[in-house]
Amino acid sequence: MQPLLRLRGVSKTYGQVAANAAIDLDVMPNSIHAILGENGAGKSTLMKLIYGVETADEGSMEWNGQPVRPGSAAEARALGIGMVFQHFSLFETLTVVENIALVVPGRKAAIAARVRELGARYGLEVNPAALVHSLSVGERQRVEILRCLMLEPRLLILDEPTSVLAPQNVELLFQTLRRLRDSGVSILFISHKLEEIRALCDRATILRGGRVTGEVDPRDHSAHALATLMIGRAMPQPLPAEPIAPGNALLEITGLTCVPEDPFGVTLSVPSLQVRAGEIVGIAGVSGNGQRELAALISGEDRLPLGDAIRIKARPVGRMGTSARRKLGFAFVPEDRLGRGAVPDMSLADNTLLTAHRRGLVRHGLIDRRREAAFTKSCMTDFDVRASGPEAEAGSLSGGNLQKFIMGREIMLEPDLLFVAQPTWGVDIGAAAQIRRRLAAMRNAGKAILVISEELEELFEICDRLHVLHHGHLSPSLPLPETSAEEIGEWMIGARGANHAA
Numbered sequence: 336m337q338p339l340l341r342l343r344g345v346s347k348t349y350g351q352v353a354a355n356a357a358i359d360l361d362v363m364p365n366s367i368h369a370i371l372g373e374n375g376a377g378k379s380t381l382m383k384l385i386y387g388v389e390t391a392d393e394g395s396m397e398w399n400g401q402p403v404r405p406g407s408a409a410e411a412r413a414l415g416i417g418m419v420f421q422h423f424s425l426f427e428t429l430t431v432v433e434n435i436a437l438v439v440p441g442r443k444a445a446i447a448a449r450v451r452e453l454g455a456r457y458g459l460e461v462n463p464a465a466l467v468h469s470l471s472v473g474e475r476q477r478v479e480i481l482r483c484l485m486l487e488p489r490l491l492i493l494d495e496p497t498s499v500l501a502p503q504n505v506e507l508l509f510q511t512l513r514r515l516r517d518s519g520v521s522i523l524f525i526s527h528k529l530e531e532i533r534a535l536c537d538r539a540t541i542l543r544g545g546r547v548t549g550e551v552d553p554r555d556h557s558a559h560a561l562a563t564l565m566i567g568r569a570m571p572q573p574l575p576a577e578p579i580a581p582g583n584a585l586l587e588i589t590g591l592t593c594v595p596e597d598p599f600g601v602t603l604s605v606p607s608l609q610v611r612a613g614e615i616v617g618i619a620g621v622s623g624n625g626q627r628e629l630a631a632l633i634s635g636e637d638r639l640p641l642g643d644a645i646r647i648k649a650r651p652v653g654r655m656g657t658s659a660r661r662k663l664g665f666a667f668v669p670e671d672r673l674g675r676g677a678v679p680d681m682s683l684a685d686n687t688l689l690t691a692h693r694r695g696l697v698r699h700g701l702i703d704r705r706r707e708a709a710f711t712k713s714c715m716t717d718f719d720v721r722a723s724g725p726e727a728e729a730g731s732l733s734g735g736n737l738q739k740f741i742m743g744r745e746i747m748l749e750p751d752l753l754f755v756a757q758p759t760w761g762v763d764i765g766a767a768a769q770i771r772r773r774l775a776a777m778r779n780a781g782k783a784i785l786v787i788s789e790e791l792e793e794l795f796e797i798c799d800r801l802h803v804l805h806h807g808h809l810s811p812s813l814p815l816p817e818t819s820a821e822e823i824g825e826w827m828i829g830a831r832g833a834n835h836a837a
């Protein structure tokens with residue numbers, strides 16, 4: 336059978352980095368084909384070459400047996416290739432429909448109707464009239480997927496589409512993808528979740544250091560075997576939590592209710608949340624249930640009219656900005672890596688300075704470049720951030736490497752209280768295990784950590800207690816390991832607690 340897409344000897348170099356080296360790839364019709372590899376292995380680069388947003392230095396591409404060389408995304412779309420990016424490409428100040436109308440022809444009312452119809456059919460519900468900046472990361476991803484589906488592609492490229500979807504939506508998406516495959520659409524699927532790949536894909540190409548190192552049917556291999564093929568070494572083991580008695584509450588939220596100014600925002604109600612020294616507390620829940628609003632209030636990006644509802648180290652901080660809170664020994668990693676976590680067109684060294692300037696990197700009002708470089712380098716070494724050096728632009732890093740850098744930078748500040756949203760989003764499984772070990776080590780050393788994550792397994796691995804956020808309401812504290820995943824799942828869908836009783 337003729338492949339739908341055939342690549343031969345495709346290479347792409349950025350400066351010194353061979354992001355793709357002599358890649359051969361055949362994507363068959365009616366196939367869901369995974370691309371596997373560690374952070375920085377070259378997966379996104381390869382997809383960008385296929386989608387025409389980057390140009391290969393060498394090699395050939397055939398589409399249905401015909402040589403092609405898409406020079407832009409529009410040309411790729413005209414061929415029938417669609418792509419959902421890892422980093423969102425939506426305009427924040429436009430509505431969902433307006434964003435879609437930029438690439439999908441038709442009247443806005445008709446587009447809105449299709450958004451609703453496709454959303455309901457595929458479990459990708461989103462309000463067509465909502466402004467994108469008011470949407471959670473998960474909801475934005477839904478918009479990106481919907482926009483692609485509307486163009487009825489023959490090949491759909493999905494770069495980590497499930498990283499921000501709730502488990503039940505992942506299953507719905509998979510049903511969608513299988514249906515698409517059966518109707519003649521092939522799918523290129525990038526994910527770090529190996530069980531997902533085994534459940535969904537019929538082919539997997541493995542990349543390491545920009546080269547193809549294997550091609551397998553993932554259904555014939557265990558997740559462990561796939562991981563070993565991918566990273567070429569054994570996985571780090573979880574660090575056990577030491578039995579220590581938690582100390583003082585370093586973060587306390589009591590009786591917080593907050594109605595957002597944004598009409599599409601979520602109203603928050605947090606009766607009680609405490610994070611004490613020597614414990615990791617998790618907040619589970621499906622994205623879009625108030626995580627963004629809660630994170631902004633805890634970090635200080637949004638402020639409260641009265642300070643009292645949120646306390647850090649017993650000080651009311653509700654009216655304080657982020658830098659005043661950081662001065663108290665607080666650090667945080669926002670979920671939006673490229674928007675709030677890092678400035679893409681600044682070097683890693685300068686991005687270090689954004690939050691680490693207090694650690695002796697600025698003296699007498701002058702930046703100490705040597706110390707700045709040293710701090711950045713040790714962050715890169717410690718957290719295995721693969722990039723050319725401290726001068727690399729943040730935006731040139733692969734998604735997972737940028738996440739490792741931001742996590743590393745904040746952990747290296749040695750805060751007493753660390754707050755992280757989606758700590759391992761987009762990070763490969765080896766590096767994710769490493770990050771969880773670092774968080775566990777901080778806890779064992781008596782630090783207080785609050786983690787928002789959509790990955791229940793991750794929360795179960797590292798947390799002492801969990802809360803669940805549903806429709807903006809925070810559940811009571813649920814101890815681990817006594818609480819089952821099923822019980823948490825019930826809180827997540829509102830089958831327990833106040834929302835249920837109402």
Ligand SMILES: Nc1ncnc2c1ncn2[C@@H]1O[C@H](COP(=O)(O)OP(=O)(O)OP(=O)(O)O)[C@@H](O)[C@H]1O
Nearest residue numbers: 349354374375376377378379380731733734735736
């Ligand atoms: N625009 C760019 N400028 C410089 N280097 C780049 C650029 N884009 C990618 N690279 C480098 O090419 C390599 C491959 O990156 P790529 O994003 O393709 O990796 P990936 O496998 O998709 O990783 P991840 O799983 O973290 O998303 C990395 O070393 C990255 O730093």
